[in-house]
Amino acid sequence: MKKEHLVDAIGKINDDILEETDKVRNQKRRFQKSFWKYVVIAACFTGIAVAGVESYSRLSIQNPIPTLEPTQEPTQSPTPEPTKTPTQQPTPTQGPIQNDSLEMLILTNTELDGGSSSLDWNDVQRLRAENPWNELTECKTLPVFKNQKNSGDADEMKSILLETIWKLGYSESDFVITDDEPDEETKKKIIKKFQAIGEEVPEHYFEPSTYIASGEGIEIKVNHTMDAEIYIKQGYDLPVEYHFAEMPSEETMKQFGNYIYKQFETLFDMECPRMNYSQFEPDEYYRINFRETSGEGIEQLLNYNFHQSDVYILEGKICRIYLYQTDRSEKVGEYPLITEDEAKKLFEAKNWMADAAYFVKMPGLEDVEFIDIVYRTAYWEKYYMPYYRFVVETTNAKGTFYQMFYVPAVESKYIENMPYYGSVLW
Amino acid sequence: MQDEMIVSMYFTRDENAIKETEKKYGRYLTKIAHNILSDLEDCKECVNTTYFKAWTSIPPHKPSVLSTYLGKITREYAIEIFRTQHRKKRSGSEYELSLSELEECIPARQSTESQVDLTLLKEALNTFLYSLTSEERCVFVGRYYYMDSIKKVSSYYGMSESKAKSMLFRIRNRLKKYLEKEGFII
Numbered sequence: 063m064k065k066e067h068l069v070d071a072i073g074k075i076n077d078d079i080l081e082e083t084d085k086v087r088n089q090k091r092r093f094q095k096s097f098w099k100y101v102v103i104a105a106c107f108t109g110i111a112v113a114g115v116e117s118y119s120r121l122s123i124q125n126p127i128p129t130l131e132p133t134q135e136p137t138q139s140p141t142p143e144p145t146k147t148p149t150q151q152p153t154p155t156q157g158p159i160q161n162d163s164l165e166m167l168i169l170t171n172t173e174l175d176g177g178s179s180s181l182d183w184n185d186v187q188r189l190r191a192e193n194p195w196n197e198l199t200e201c202k203t204l205p206v207f208k209n210q211k212n213s214g215d216a217d218e219m220k221s222i223l224l225e226t227i228w229k230l231g232y233s234e235s236d237f238v239i240t241d242d243e244p245d246e247e248t249k250k251k252i253i254k255k256f257q258a259i260g261e262e263v264p265e266h267y268f269e270p271s272t273y274i275a276s277g278e279g280i281e282i283k284v285n286h287t288m289d290a291e292i293y294i295k296q297g298y299d300l301p302v303e304y305h306f307a308e309m310p311s312e313e314t315m316k317q318f319g320n321y322i323y324k325q326f327e328t329l330f331d332m333e334c335p336r337m338n339y340s341q342f343e344p345d346e347y348y349r350i351n352f353r354e355t356s357g358e359g360i361e362q363l364l365n366y367n368f369h370q371s372d373v374y375i376l377e378g379k380i381c382r383i384y385l386y387q388t389d390r391s392e393k394v395g396e397y398p399l400i401t402e403d404e405a406k407k408l409f410e411a412k413n414w415m416a417d418a419a420y421f422v423k424m425p426g427l428e429d430v431e432f433i434d435i436v437y438r439t440a441y442w443e444k445y446y447m448p449y450y451r452f453v454v455e456t457t458n459a460k461g462t463f464y465q466m467f468y469v470p471a472v473e474s475k476y477i478e479n480m481p482y483y484g485s486v487l488w
Numbered sequence: 489m490q491d492e493m494i495v496s497m498y499f500t501r502d503e504n505a506i507k508e509t510e511k512k513y514g515r516y517l518t519k520i521a522h523n524i525l526s527d528l529e530d531c532k533e534c535v536n537t538t539y540f541k542a543w544t545s546i547p548p549h550k551p552s553v554l555s556t557y558l559g560k561i562t563r564e565y566a567i568e569i570f571r572t573q574h575r576k577k578r579s580g581s582e583y584e585l586s587l588s589e590l591e592e593c594i595p596a597r598q599s600t601e602s603q604v605d606l607t608l609l610k611e612a613l614n615t616f617l618y619s620l621t622s623e624e625r626c627v628f629v630g631r632y633y634y635m636d637s638i639k640k641v642s643s644y645y646g647m648s649e650s651k652a653k654s655m656l657f658r659i660r661n662r663l664k665k666y667l668e669k670e671g672f673i674i
Binding site for chain 1: 557618
């Protein structure tokens with residue numbers, strides 16, 4: 063028997079053994095609560111000025127991907143009109159409540175909405191500190207928007223793809239643009255699969271759902287959600303001082319955030335970026351999140367919720383950037399909000415949605431760490447509407463962690479299907 | 489999103505299934521691939537192939553735990569990439585080339601036999617692993633299934649790296665004796 067045989071056989075061991083190990087592997091390494099005071103990330107990076115369109119230069123990358131050289135200045139390239147960014151949207155106003163004209167809102171995924179994601183104490187304190195809602199607690203109404211995503215519009219997808227190329231400082235000619243329409247052989251296989259379960263292939267099923275721009279060292283994808291994903295093939299090397307073997311200090315994280323933002327500032331396109339991170343695992347694969355916090359009052363809250371980007375880092379290299387294209391151009395109306403006390407009653411009545419599919423026990427008000435308001439902006443949401451977010455402390459054998467529960471902040475009479483958790487897991 | 493919901497999306501051929509799979513398990517699968525391949529580009533190919541294989545195998549398969557189902561695909565494919573790359577590196581030698589040509593002469597029956605051997609070996613391994621304590625089992629599986637570093641494995645239970653190393657050494661010795669007793673020639 064060769065060692066390869068043993069490796070192959072280990073690859074086939076029983077699932078329950080793998081699940082057991084997975085649980086142990088994935089338990090979070092925790093930091094002491096007192097550590098929090100050292101790692102609070104400052105609200106806004108001062109001194110970061112976003113370059114204007116006229117000053118677009120190649121990617122603004124100090125450490126560019128070596129094999130891609132510009133063929134022409136970005137401003138000279140046949141680029142599409144930039145799609146609307148939150149800062150270009152009409153400023154929402156807190157107008158009169160138009161109760162009679164407001165349409166009923168439909169919620170999606172009203173039971174469970176996530177995996178087993180959980181946050182530690184430091185993660186939730188950062189979330190708590192950064193939310194502009196903290197300054198708006200007296201607000202009586204908030205706008206609701208219709209989600210424009212999932213249209214699958216090919217022109218829109220291509221337009222976002224080209225805009226992303228442009229924002230990176232390249233031109234279309236630097237990339238080969240393809241789509242994911244399956245070839246004839248694959249189509250036949252899929253048709254057979256459908257036939258096997260007695261169904262026909264739905265209309266438009268084979269139409270492209272993703273456009274891909276492939277260049278040397280970089281790949282950009284835009285799919286039906288209209289979000290743009292940028293893959294940096296060999297990884298974008300971070301300076302050695304940002305290869306973290308352990309949790310860095312607050313000051314280092316601030317510098318780190320500034321550094322990353324600076325490398326891609328034209329792409330992120332924010333006036334007042336705020337960095338956050340959660341489930342940070344030094345020296346492994348982690349995510350840094352940037353949110354726009356320019357504007358005042360409700361405008362700031364909307365920017366914070368709708369204009370964000372993620373940077374994924376694997377072992378000291380940026381490997382992926384995700385740009386959320388959350389369009390709030392179609393405002394449905396200004397909806398009256400319930401009070402926090404009313405939200406608490408709904409929470410106790412289990413009228414919530416959860417980020418996690420697993421709970422140690424049914425959450426109660428006594429477990430709530432804090433409550434604020436956020437918009438849920440996942441691509442499957444039919445409407446972008448505000449929710450009271452209940453951050454709940456939970457304890458299991460591995461320690462204390464936090465999970466999120468969401469109660470609609472809009473008055474219930476405007477909601478067609480109020481969420482209700484039906485105790486299905488007990 | 490719950491696994492059950494994602495699997496049902498595969499069954500209804502909803503392409504969002506892959507998006508949801510990536511969202512929930514992308515990081516998990518990348519880590520598995522990266523432990524074997526180290527190269528980001530290869531990892532990406534491996535994880536994308538996992539999504540494709542999931543798409544083409546569900547249905548008929550209906551995994552109850554997606555993480556292990558996908559993880560097995562990723563691990564298997566990453567090892568395949570690793571072996572192919574190392575075979576290519578050696579392929580300059582005429583000896584390797586002739587060996588690879590001779591592989592074509594091995595009858596299919598023998599390949600079936602080796603599958604049977606693999607199944608028997610897997611069963612023996614399962615029996616052996618169930619005989620270990622939970623801590624020993626997780627350390628062994630973490631190192632030899634997930635291919636985590638000794639440093640990472642030792643962090644599972646907050647033990648020192650030297651303790652993890654000696655634990656693995658003892659388990660390997662016990663496994664060797666067990667396999668010999670079960671008739672596997674090592």
